[in-house]
Amino acid sequence: MSLHVAFDGITKEFGPVRVLHGVGFDLHPGRVHGLLGENGAGKSTLMKILAGYHAPTSGTLGIDGEPVTFRNSRDAEKRGIVLIHQELSLADDLTVAQNMFLGHEIKRGWLLDDRAMREQATAALRQVGFERDPDTKVRDLIVAEKQLVEIAKAQLRNARLLIMDEPTASLTPSECDRLFGLIDRLRRDGVTIVYISHKLDEVERITDEVIVMRDGRFVARAPTAETPRQRMAELMVGRELTDMFPDKHIPALGKPLMTVRGLTVPGWAEDVSFDLHPGEILGFAGLVGAGRTELFEGILGLRPRSGGTVEIEGRPVALRSPREAMRNGLTYLSEDRKGKGLHVNMGLRDNLTLMTLRHHAQPLLSPASEERALEHAVTSFGIRGNPQGTASSLSGGNQQKLAIAKFLEPDPRVFVLDEPTRGVDVGAKRDIYFLIARLAAEGRGVIVISSELIELIGLCHRVIVMRGRRVTATVPADRLSEEELIAHAIGTHTRH
């Protein structure tokens, strides 16, 4: 029941941006393939082509030796190819069983045959180890359960190839174990699996071989057993890791620029204290859901705080909005660039000057003055793209540079970047790292929240680790390592 997939010269363009450049490799039946690559390497796009969500611009997709063209994901499903989305695609208000049969309802005459659907759903759910009532609403499930439902749903459609995109992003270690057990069983049943993950330890643990992509190209494939993690990382990045990051100039610790004491954001962060010094790059590590983003949204006043104090440059502040934060010398660039960082439908200029329009008003806005600001930002941040276009016309990396420029326009003393290189290609990543180092060298305090450990290790002067709403460790530069950070993040650290 397995199937063989062959990509041949697949290219994909979105408007002017070419995302895939003639990718070619095979997926072998009944194996678990780890698909590696940085954000923007083209993994997701390629997998969406395989699952029928996108059509390739050119190149052919072969299934079991014959070329196929999928018009939509249903076509791909008919061949047994199912993509399990990163953001799970279940309708919250429907029940588990209703979701599993969505678009494939069993009918008796004109009416839905609920009983048959419930029975089949129950059987499929039992196979993946989902113990709850199929009449439960999906809204009431935790993420791990939703994932099981997705897999059971795929089983119901007789999936022969499962694509999992970052399936463990929000799972606890024991939930991960259960998922890996299930993957193992699926493999034994002959299902081909493509496993996309940034967590190299997982890739090492469950995949048979790794396939690496970079900048829209196939780079390498190798048996997992023969590829150490360091090698995987270097294949992904495409250069020696030491080249990616600027030299660290750890500042002498004087008077702190920002002091947080005992801050609590109910439900998200408890009793958090830290100092940030001028010229320092302070990292925040932790699993998804550890409360890092929410902690800073609490500091900004976007979430209620129930205790604690914040001082910026010695002045106690109780910020109620990003506006007050900006006035007190603190700006925050969200991890959600399109939802909270940039107006993607608006022009570059309008985006750049939004926070500082008062500087360009005399009292009417001066387009010339805004234009000068844009020219300045384009040169000093290296933003490449049509300056008269909309922000959406820029590539991910250039959008991020624009966003950074925007949040630096008010000239903050403290700059918080949440996942600063998400969805950014390698070249732009390096630019952003050097930019962050430059900001610190100017005497600003920079806070970097990131899920990419390599980034925190390469860039930060100190890293604070959060787990389950609390700070579990503060790791100085000379002790930064993946093992150390992971151990604090998942709570297996024993040395202290």
Place this chain on the structure above:
Amino acid sequence: MPSAPTPATEVRNDRAEPRKNGRRFDPHRFGPVVGLLLLLIVGTALNPDFATWDNLMNVLTRTAFIGIISIGMCFVIISGGIDLSVGSMAALIAGGMILLMNALAGSVGSPVAVVMLGMLFALLLGGGFGLAHGYLITRGRIEPFIVTLGTLGIFRAVLTWLADGGAITLDNDLSDAYGPVYYGSLLGIPVPVWVFLAVSVAGAVLLNRTAFGRYVQAIGSNEQVARFAAVDVDRVKLLTYGLLGVCVGVATVLYVPRLGSASPTTGLLWELEAIAAVIVGGTSFKGGEGRIAGTVIGAVLLSVISNILNLTSIISVYLNAAVQGCVIIAVAFLQRRRP
């Protein structure tokens, strides 16, 4: 180095190409103008009286009320909101200002002074109503549709109650003093048209050349992004409703001397005409982008239709609303975006 968008961009960009900018024909910008020109040609061809100065001024004067309201409405819609109450609000403001002026007529000597006070009262009342909407919407966190659906009923019911089901009529002396505001003209152009023009210019400057206007667009385009970019979202929204209220006040000030009375049918369905003018003018109903000039043209276009129907006998004037409805749908069809 070629760079790739994130997975999230890929989904969005798949079909919609990066927005064209620059000189390419943009139906949002030119559609209403083309439509209006076609109507003018048709009107001229059908009836020689159409293309006269008097008729033109007549059309513009009648457009002034809806036009002024739709400029305020344009701000509200661009910010992502809506106001369904403007017709009822106009009626209540009209009734309120007439009652006030009649009451003052005895105590204040000069009718002109009474009228001035009445006008000031109308503007304040409109602004107050608008701010009340804004307050309920921002602080109360109630959908604008619901808030203004509620006040739509409240305003008109209060007026009907004040008028005891009939009409509230302005005293004759005051009507004479107030009349020129609607019937007078300056340099051959009626006063309401001057006011319409002034409000339009002010609206365009406010929207395109001030920080407030930019914030309105930013909020409508993506409220979260605006909030994270240190925009005082609540305050800006509050002001858009206040601004619309003042516009309704201005429109009412021009409208009252025309009939000299307010009744339960005053301003009926104005809200729909104002919203239609904004949408026909190329403003996105979802907010984020819009144009004052387009709105003005949209308002004029809709009243030119009824003017042509009045002057010609090809289509019954009773079908006026039907023809307008067809035009609204046709314009929306031409301006639709790719999914």
